[in-house]
Amino acid sequence: MRSFLFIFFLLASACGGKSYDTKVNSPDAKNEISFSINEQGALFYSISHKGKQVIKPSVLGFQLKKYSLKDGFEVVKTTQEEDNSKWKTIWGERETVQDHYRQVTIKLRQKKTGILLNISGRAYNDGVAFRYEFPSQEKLNKFTIMDELTSFDFAGDYKAWWNFADYDNYEKVYYHSPISQIGDTVNFERRVGKEERADMCNTPLTMEIADDLLISIHEANLVDYAGMNLLNTHDGIKLKAKLTPWRNGDLVRTKAPMHTPWRTIQIAEKAGDLIESTMILNLNPPSAIKNSDWIHTSKYIGLWWEMHTGRSSWAEKRQFGKKLPASRPHGATTKNAKYYIDFAAKHGIKDVLIEGWTKGWDDMEPDWKGYGIFDWETPATDFDLDEVTKYAAGKGVRMMAYHETISDVDHYEPKMDQLYRDAYNKGIRVIKVGYTGDVNYNSTVPGSYAQHHHGQYMVRHYRKMIQTAAKNKIMIINHEPIKFTGEQRTYPNLLAREGVRGGEYNAWSKGNSPEHGVILPFTRILGGPIDYTVGYFEVMLPEISWAKFEPRIRSTVAKQLAYFITMYSPIPMAADLPKFYERDLEAFQFIKDVATNWSESKVLHAKIGDYLTMVRKERGTNDWYLGSITDENARNLTINLDFLTKGIKYQATIYADGENNDWKTKPYKVDVIKKEVTAADQLNIKLAAGGGQAIQFKAIENAK
Template identity: 65%
Template sequence: MRYFFSLLAVMLATACTSPQSFVLKSPDGAQQISLKLDENGKPFYSVSSSDFEILQPSAMGFELKNTTLSEGFKVLGSETSTHQEEWKTIWGQRETVANHYNEMVVHLEQKASGIKMDIELRAFDDGVAFRYGFPTQEKLQDFIIMDELTSFNFSGDYKAWWNFADFDNYEKVYYTSPISAIGDSTAFERRPDKEERPNMCNTPLTVEVKDDLFVSIHEADLTDYAGMNLENTLQGAKLKAHLTPWLNGDLVRTSAPMHTPWRTIQIGKSAGALVESDMIMNLNPPCAYENTDWIETYKYIGLWWELHIGKTAWAEKTQFGKPIKHPHGATTESSKAYIDFAAEHGIPDVLIEGWDKGWDDMEGSWTGYGIFDWKTSTDDFDLEEVCRYAKSKGVRMMMYHETISDIDHYEPAMDSLYKMCHDLGIKTIKVGYTGDVNYDYDTKTYRQHHHGQYMVRHYKKMVQTAAQHQLMIINHEPIKFTGEQRTYPNLMAREGARGQEYNAWSVGNSPQHGVVLPFTRILGGPIDYTPGIFNMFLPQKSWAKFEVRVRSTIAKELAFFLTLYSPMPMAADLPENYVDNPAFEFIKQVPTNWSDSKVINGKIGEYFTIARQERGTDNWYLGSTTNEEARDFSVPLNFLNSDKRYKVTIYGDAEDAHWETNPHAVEIREVELGATDVLDIKLAPGGGQAVAFEAI
């Protein structure tokens, strides 16, 4: 009998410490995420697609201040459920979004500390996701996360597209390498002066596992947490979450109950399938606003490009500590000229930068403290008169707020500022966050990072405050998009990438850059790239040791209105470059809101073709772009309405077009086609094609 009880005790101890596994599959059964507690109570997850292992067992958990939550867990219970719905977008790449997933919540408790932690898993047909939750409990109330232990242990050293992480800026060149070489500063150019982190990349990170399997690692519903970067652990193809810190080293300051953002693994049989995925949006809460009638999409022009190319200046007298060499750009007179052009061509908004006091006071950099008040106009700009004149022409001013990341002053002023904008008839504000966060000239220090929890909270508050005054937001120098346009649909676009302005004063963006963005940065949400440049040869800078120019063709700039998705795109060039140019008709015509979007073809960094249906009509539009290589495609038009014939206007590269030698050569032709026809597309090196299908 004594032997029996000893054996029973051993058996019970073994049962309590034996591995426990949970498996969750997508509705179609193809995608699978598994959760396992090993014999030490340490949680791991793994991911597979059609039985092909993508992520091998990967560690989970946290390092809290004074507590480690990495092992010693037991399972308290679990629940599974299935969720299926369709929801309507206010604007977007499609009108109706299907949201269908299986869900499992596993409740854990760490035996030593008594701390409870949930792991929530979701499996969609287009990927899987998980997040951590801490329910209300006595053992854990206010706490600080010092490290998130989540890892991504790939099953092979696959090809990846990435850019260097830094904690304040996403405006980076994209590189291609094996996963094991991500962030290798000996092989890829890194700018240490800009705090680009060695062996670390931003998300979304896109990976080609094999010819018919592509993956993107990102996050969703980032609202009160630190932005996630990915650290190369230098252990093969294993990456680890690395959160952007507060300056004292804390990563996240929080309280139970709370959920982390979702850690997302989008999965597709092609690169284009990642573009068509709605999983990131589906992992965000529904729209937070009862009334959305005031939210709309449209195109805009602006007093902006001339500032970047050096035709005029932001400041009146001195800029960055030196006397200006060009006249101030944002005068009442010049603004009215832009308004006249917009009114003539049916463009609702005119962005105006440099209209306010403060630009003269910056001392050599995009930093400062208390420089702007965002209400006081320059001496040669009459804000009320410009808004009155715009209204008389059926146009609005789009106001620019350059905060220079002076959050201590900007955030308390937002409510009164946004009320002022609403009262002036303004619908959209573009808010920029250049410079160091809360920089103080007296101490020569800054106090936060752009991608940390402090600024994540601010970006959210900024959008919510704007909504209280029925204002829409375009955000520059932002935190990355993680699908929150579903919850806050007045957040129209974010920059968060090397945009068009880099072509005006740097070595510029390569012809392949715009063919990488749809498969990387834009997977998170819409971009403010500012396309539509028609004059590729720009004034040369006296200090430049490189050719200042746009590495594109006009036809490609037109195609960008479709391939670089934004519900509020800018026609960025000077108005005089659009006058009498027939290619401008496409910019005037192309819609900004869509019923459906279908990727026709795509290879990351090489070519991309997408077709979009105008919301509320049978009209379709197609954009196709390429890198430095010329390409020919034959595109079946089976996406068109089979009961309709279409007048098709093709804006293509001319026979002798070339991004380097002849970028302005455009051929425009009209044909009649239908759903059973095939469209032949010819792209010049660095070129593109834009096509309008108008139902007859």
């Protein structure tokens, strides 16, 4: 009866012709999203947590090519619903996910045009979300969105962790400033020919409101739409949705019926709660893959790092128009591939990534450009694909293929089905697909690069690539991608996306700071797992001709081990060279043992940019793994082991920073300590400056 009366009240308010208000609360009643219409028929929303307004009334609506959908709306109908269900993941940070929300849907009509528009708001215990829907209607069979008016008018100048947005690249450092100073705190060097703005940031954008309140803005279920950036309006403390355009200025080309991605605001009382949130996953549809037995998680190694550190090349003879020196030979030879396969087989690693195995690299232009130079199936002259794949199969290992498209979508997309089918028939199960360079750039046609990586054109392509791979039972790692928005639930064959300033920046730039890895779990990884590349045992790198700064990794080796837990991926890469792992096989044992699929994940300590401690339970066992990392400051932390299964005794194998370790002068020593523990125990862990600690908790017997 209460629900009926509530809906009746809303309809009565709407029919009054003046203004309108409605709201929906989360199941625990802490989070609230409200919607309102003023006397001019303009749409607004606001967000509160425990009665405290977090986002003030903020504008909703669109500018279409033919119509302005800014005001003049009236309510046709309002409905509310609640759902509380659970679903099983194929892989992930937890085995079972609860999907419990309350939803309000407001059906609107613009009086002047008769255009119909629906707005749905959902409230979860871990945040709120809203999206627009254009139902079927004659006037909007086809239409073009020229601006999404969605704004985020904050109730305070919160502390934010953000990075500059452009329309093609997420590989940026993170800054920490008040919202009002986004774009104002650092010098911004614009890339020639790129549409970049110093006052625009990527999502997820994470903010700290108070010691006990944090939020993160992102989007969920991005399908056939443009990626959203956030523009600093410098009008109060307000950010506005800034969609990535087509080259002619259109933002989204579409037709009704359609719905936008969800605009998500994760809400947490502790920083670790953001990481544990499942809202973005829940806002995506269930798996579209009916039989998923072929999808699984694993670890991999490969030739990638020797190429980035100048020890070998992707090309055979010429790279970017220059002859390769003898000190930098072609890396993807049959002989070198077998060397990595032998190492993987010896240590139980399932996949070996081979980059540079195809012809075409010698024809690549500077800045990773090329058009029609790859066919992704003709091997280099010194690489025998059949021999390598058969050799790997005989060792119980698989070759992971690399398809560098150079964003030559014109040629790659028509061949995907054949390429993935052929790869599967050769025993390849995972393909890394890269999209460096400008989309469809052809140097013979001035200004020919067609579209942006983060616009609707490429969003469509990335989705088609995943779907085509699924059809052929191929799993994908995607580099230079569109950001994750939870679509791994719908297409779990998409294992990881890069979309981040990753490990390669340690080789050819001033590198990633010690705090970089303590920011990513609270920002980029909130959307989904990243392919960051971890596990470096040699942190002082060789002199590289193209490096402008001292090439080195700004962490201890123990921190590299901890990254396997804190830097979530279902297919992490042990990125270093085999010879450096062989130098410290005792520490390498953690990489061999660590699981890649989890039934539970918990955050024990967390402060964005400072430190993070996580524990994860291996799926199908009682074994747990811990990873703890810090920024440039040394720390001592106390770990309560009450997450362990009660009644079971565990052998803890601890991989700790050595005495007096720090990332600058003493990064290598890893002390390996073993001790028996139970859920009633505590551990005191010491993290060196730029360091970390990794622990395996192996169940050994029932405790007496």
